[in-house]
Amino acid sequence: MSSVVIHRDAQAAAVAVAADIAAIIRERNRAGRAAVLGLATGSTPLPLYRELVRLHREENLSFAHVVTFNLDEYEGLPADHPQSYRHYMEQNLFSQVDIPRASTHVPDGMTGDPAAACGAFEKAIADAGGLDLQVLGIGRTGHIGFNEPPSAKDTRTRRVALDDVTRKDNSVFFGDVASVPRAALTMGVATILEARRIELLAFGSGKAGIVRRARNESPNAGCPATWLQLHPACTFHLDPASSGQA
Ligand code: GLP
Numbered sequence: 001m002s003s004v005v006i007h008r009d010a011q012a013a014a015v016a017v018a019a020d021i022a023a024i025i026r027e028r029n030r031a032g033r034a035a036v037l038g039l040a041t042g043s044t045p046l047p048l049y050r051e052l053v054r055l056h057r058e059e060n061l062s063f064a065h066v067v068t069f070n071l072d073e074y075e076g077l078p079a080d081h082p083q084s085y086r087h088y089m090e091q092n093l094f095s096q097v098d099i100p101r102a103s104t105h106v107p108d109g110m111t112g113d114p115a116a117a118c119g120a121f122e123k124a125i126a127d128a129g130g131l132d133l134q135v136l137g138i139g140r141t142g143h144i145g146f147n148e149p150p151s152a153k154d155t156r157t158r159r160v161a162l163d164d165v166t167r168k169d170n171s172v173f174f175g176d177v178a179s180v181p182r183a184a185l186t187m188g189v190a191t192i193l194e195a196r197r198i199e200l201l202a203f204g205s206g207k208a209g210i211v212r213r214a215r216n217e218s219p220n221a222g223c224p225a226t227w228l229q230l231h232p233a234c235t236f237h238l239d240p241a242s243s244g245q246a
Pocket of ligand 1: 041044045071072139140145146170
């Protein structure tokens with residue numbers, strides 16, 4: 001079962017999820033173990049990363065023993081491309097905290113062998129002991145990561161073609177839709193569902209329709225976010241608009 005928390009606004013949601021993440025990092029540190037975090041990109045988690053950076057600077061939250069795995073990466077974008085998700089993570093989190101780069105994993109969009117790279121990504125997650133917590137956004141197609149419809153429950157990290165809706169939505173970052181890559185590498189639905197906790201963030205009225213579908217439809221590959229209903233510890237963090245209340 002997934003649960004829902006409706007926050008006052010996106011900032012309040014970011015503060016709450018950052019507090020959960022900080023608690024996991026500190027608890028793992030006390031036990032002498034690395035916290036393993038699954039991270040997301042897009043505009044939605046930006047306030048979360050700002051709050052984590054604030055906790056690092058002002059409240060001594062150290063990322064020195066944190067290991068991260070990002071959900072996805074565009075195919076064909078090098079790490080230093082301004083729209084690559086590696087670049088996004090560097091800008092918004094990694095360069096602003098004390099995480100060793102070797103502890104950060106983002107699928108390699110430039111790989112010549114996607115199947116091998118995706119297999120190695122899965123193995124790295126397993127070798128790290130699995131994901132303690134996965135942060136998710138949601139796309140208007142119902143995608144989580146880049147698991148576009150149809151994405152089955154047993155899918156693993158793999159190369160996927162991007163939906164036209166997604167390419168159009170993400171064209172705001174690229175300037176025009178023709179510049180948006182046609183494919184990506186993404187963690188699979190099964191990989192995501194194996195995280196011990198999942199925190200999905202969705203804000204604004206533009207997400208209300210897909211949030212409603214994700215919560216109310218029976219789990220199905222046509223709306224991949226519906227698979228989250230099967231997770232024992234998944235929370236949807238909404239604002240009034242995405243919850244349909246505003
Ligand atoms: C992107 C990402 C997803 C993200 C989603 C929503 O394309 N691949 O991981 O959750 O689409 O993006 P946004 O937060 O900008 O609405």
